[in-house]
Amino acid sequence: MNERVTLYGPKDVERALDRMSHDILRRKDVLPILVGIRRGGVTVADRIQEIIEKKTGQRLQSAIVDINFYRDDWTLARSFPKIGPTQIMFSLEGKRIILVDDVLYTGRTVRAALDALTEFGRASSIELAVLVDRGHRQMPIKADYASFNIATQFKEIVEVNFTDDAHWGEVVLISQGTA
Numbered sequence: 001m002n003e004r005v006t007l008y009g010p011k012d013v014e015r016a017l018d019r020m021s022h023d024i025l026r027r028k029d030v031l032p033i034l035v036g037i038r039r040g041g042v043t044v045a046d047r048i049q050e051i052i053e054k055k056t057g058q059r060l061q062s063a064i065v066d067i068n069f070y071r072d073d074w075t076l077a078r079s080f081p082k083i084g085p086t087q088i089m090f091s092l093e094g095k096r097i098i099l100v101d102d103v104l105y106t107g108r109t110v111r112a113a114l115d116a117l118t119e120f121g122r123a124s125s126i127e128l129a130v131l132v133d134r135g136h137r138q139m140p141i142k143a144d145y146a147s148f149n150i151a152t153q154f155k156e157i158v159e160v161n162f163t164d165d166a167h168w169g170e171v172v173l174i175s176q177g178t179a
Helices: 010-027 040-056 108-120
Strands: 003-008 033-037 062-065 096-104 125-133 145-149 157-161 170-175
Touching (some): 010 125, 010 145, 010 170, 033 040, 033 108, 040 062, 040 096, 040 125, 108 125, 125 157
Antiparallel strands (some): 003 170, 157 170
């Protein structure tokens, strides 16, 4: 039986994303382009965009990257991965990019996203923003902005759930129990 524990509720996630947005604005004078990694990263990027727009009155450019064709574990992943379109309608040449995902784990998703982004120009900088850093890196990748750092076991799963009922979402830890 799996045990589900909600680690952070909607208010926690809202405060965390507000802090992250503040840090993103404070770091450099140039407003960034937000690039959400398809699926969970897109929702996190949308929430950050909303907050920054409220703070500055300016809507940031945003984009979506799908990393499935850049994965190094295609044969180990699902037999039929869900592939969505990459939606980057402009050059990234010379731009400040904030790559956004919901959970940072091994670093392989981020590596694949970096590979995909190079097809759209050479950015002046790419920073990484994640809601949750759960450790266990297999690649030398570190988030520039991480709202929650959670010590996990390999067999545990971290889910970030966004619903219409809980606009700001929740972070859930799922422990694989023994039956």
